[in-house]
Amino acid sequence: MKRFKGLAIPYFVWLVLLVVVPLLAMFALTFMQTNGTNLATAVFSLDAYKRMLDPSIYKALWNSLYVAVLTVVICILLGYPVAYFISFSKIKNKSLFLLLLILPMWSNSMLRIVSWLRLFSTDALAALNLVGTDAAVIFVTVTTYLPFMIFPIYTVLEKMDRGLIEASKDLGVPAWKTFLKITFPLSLSGVSSGTLMVFLPAATGFAISQTIGQGKVRLIGNLIQTVFEKNNYNFGSLLSIFVTVMILAVVGASSLFTGRRKH
Amino acid sequence: MLVKNSWKNKLVGILQALFVVFVFSLMYMPIFIIIYQSFNKTANSISPLSWGGFTFDNYIEIFTNRQLYTTILDSLLVSLWTTFVATIIGLFASIGINALSRKARKAMDALNDIPMLNSEIVTGISLMIIFSLLKPLIPGIFGFTSMFVAHIFFTVPYVILMILPKLEQTDETLFEAARDLGCSPASALFKVVIPSLGTAILMGALIAFTLSIDDFVISFYTQGNGFSNFSNYVYSSYTKKNFSAGSYAFNALLTFVTLGIVLFISLKTNKKGKEKK
Numbered sequence: 001m002k003r004f005k006g007l008a009i010p011y012f013v014w015l016v017l018l019v020v021v022p023l024l025a026m027f028a029l030t031f032m033q034t035n036g037t038n039l040a041t042a043v044f045s046l047d048a049y050k051r052m053l054d055p056s057i058y059k060a061l062w063n064s065l066y067v068a069v070l071t072v073v074i075c076i077l078l079g080y081p082v083a084y085f086i087s088f089s090k091i092k093n094k095s096l097f098l099l100l101l102i103l104p105m106w107s108n109s110m111l112r113i114v115s116w117l118r119l120f121s122t123d124a125l126a127a128l129n130l131v132g133t134d135a136a137v138i139f140v141t142v143t144t145y146l147p148f149m150i151f152p153i154y155t156v157l158e159k160m161d162r163g164l165i166e167a168s169k170d171l172g173v174p175a176w177k178t179f180l181k182i183t184f185p186l187s188l189s190g191v192s193s194g195t196l197m198v199f200l201p202a203a204t205g206f207a208i209s210q211t212i213g214q215g216k217v218r219l220i221g222n223l224i225q226t227v228f229e230k231n232n233y234n235f236g237s238l239l240s241i242f243v244t245v246m247i248l249a250v251v252g253a254s255s256l257f258t259g260r261r262k263h
Numbered sequence: 264m265l266v267k268n269s270w271k272n273k274l275v276g277i278l279q280a281l282f283v284v285f286v287f288s289l290m291y292m293p294i295f296i297i298i299y300q301s302f303n304k305t306a307n308s309i310s311p312l313s314w315g316g317f318t319f320d321n322y323i324e325i326f327t328n329r330q331l332y333t334t335i336l337d338s339l340l341v342s343l344w345t346t347f348v349a350t351i352i353g354l355f356a357s358i359g360i361n362a363l364s365r366k367a368r369k370a371m372d373a374l375n376d377i378p379m380l381n382s383e384i385v386t387g388i389s390l391m392i393i394f395s396l397l398k399p400l401i402p403g404i405f406g407f408t409s410m411f412v413a414h415i416f417f418t419v420p421y422v423i424l425m426i427l428p429k430l431e432q433t434d435e436t437l438f439e440a441a442r443d444l445g446c447s448p449a450s451a452l453f454k455v456v457i458p459s460l461g462t463a464i465l466m467g468a469l470i471a472f473t474l475s476i477d478d479f480v481i482s483f484y485t486q487g488n489g490f491s492n493f494s495n496y497v498y499s500s501y502t503k504k505n506f507s508a509g510s511y512a513f514n515a516l517l518t519f520v521t522l523g524i525v526l527f528i529s530l531k532t533n534k535k536g537k538e539k540k
Contacts, residue, residue: 001438007355008371011352011355015377018412021393029392078286082287085280096529104294106473108494112293114506116296119311122310122312204382205383205384211498221382240388
């Protein structure tokens with residue numbers, strides 16, 4: 001089937017046009033002062049780079065990291081046991097559980113956020129003043145991305161050779177030690193891909209922080225959104241490139257950790 | 264020993280089940296609220312979630328609220344076309360990528376990963392920049408065209424992710440056999456290779472539709488000229504406080520329909536499995 005090599009070319013061109021060209025355009029925009037993408041009045045400027053020193057950026061980066069790390073930790077604490085219990089349960093129809101995991105994702109994500117917002121504003125919960133807090137943003141992020149953590153862990157646990165656990169049991173190793181020495185280390189690849197799948201959208205999203213945070217929880221995504229809203233494409237482009245580089249660095253580091261993932 | 268521990272095991276089992284139910288209820292809470300609100304007469308009242316009585320009015324609103332049904336139709340238009348086109352592009356791109364040499368393959372994989380890994384907001388903005396640079400050439404680009412291109416862009420990598428591994432497992436001798444029996448390369452591809460990818464193609468199409476219909480951020484930056492999608496309608500109408508309770512009804516309807524289809528399929532496959540036994 002080697003003769004079909006040529007079929008990759010149109011898609012390659014498409015990717016270059018929509019991935020590489022925009023990145024180059026953004027990079028060029030960082031050195032200018034323009035009104036939106038109107039290049040007619042463009043002048044050379046390093047303002048965007050000067051603004052990178054602004055403390056609000058470090059605050060937003062710190063908030064993103066804080067929200068994403070806590071989200072990942074809570075997702076592991078809630079998701080790992082669920083994946084484990086389901087995988088090791090004697091229930092026959094396990095595919096039903098998988099279905100139950102996917103089903104929430106078929107509801108519109110924006111409407112789900114709005115529903116949480118309505119719930120947080122009911123008389124019973126209004127006293128807690130949840131809207132506009134980090135806690136509420138983290139909570140909603142967790143409930144939104146939890147399936148992305150449960151899925152890979154569950155898949156790894158299902159594929160695991162149960163004979164190893166049986167063997168450990170037969171050798172008289174206590175259950176908790178079997179878990180720590182065998183089950184958990186073997187399921188780490190699931191945990192790490194789940195972590196990546198939760199961490200990236202949690203750190204760079206802006207829908208949840210915008211709606212649940214009501215402008216009080218400012219993540220890097222919110223910062224980028226406001227900068228573009230103010231028509232500052234130069235500083236906005238720099239921030240976007242910065243986020244892209246950070247993401248690629250995180251992904252690169254994690255693939256070094258877990259070995260090159262197979263396609 | 265087993266008998267002695269049985270009550271303990273039972274207790275552990277119950278606690279485990281309770282934990283699973285608790286976590287699932289966290290994920291399902293918004294779905295329950297959406298369904299509850301879809302039948303609630305006072306879904307839009309100032310005191311949130313207060314029950315004002317049972318009604319089907321919200322469901323009727325889907326067909327009477329012009330703004331709502333326009334965005335729903337826009338959403339479906341973009342998502343159905345995206346599913347169709349992205350699946351085809353993804354299929355042929357996968358066949359091409361599969362044929363590449365190791366080195367070219369590596370570069371292609373890396374490039375194909377970027378739309379999946381990069382933050383949605385950066386993807387949305389970079390597409391918006393490209394479209395605004397093209398705007399002097401194509402004045403009406405913002406709207407259906409921009410959103411359609413954007414949705415194809417971010418869904419194709421997922422389609423490839425579904426199809427390519429399956430393609431790698433496909434036995435190349437099947438293709439060779441078809442060639443030896445006198446098939447042209449193209450007809451061997453269409454008659455032998457592509458049919459063997461059936462489920463993977465279906466999965467790819469399903470994931471493309473799911474991602475497209477739910478998208479908020481990328482559509483936020485590529486909407487325009489009065490063309491938007493459901494997520495953005497919910498966002499903007501909620502912030503502008505002219506939110507239609509018909510949104511709950513539409514979403515609930517979608518949940519019921521997908522649940523129905525899925526239950527139907529799983530019942531059917533269950534039956535088949537039993538018959539086989």
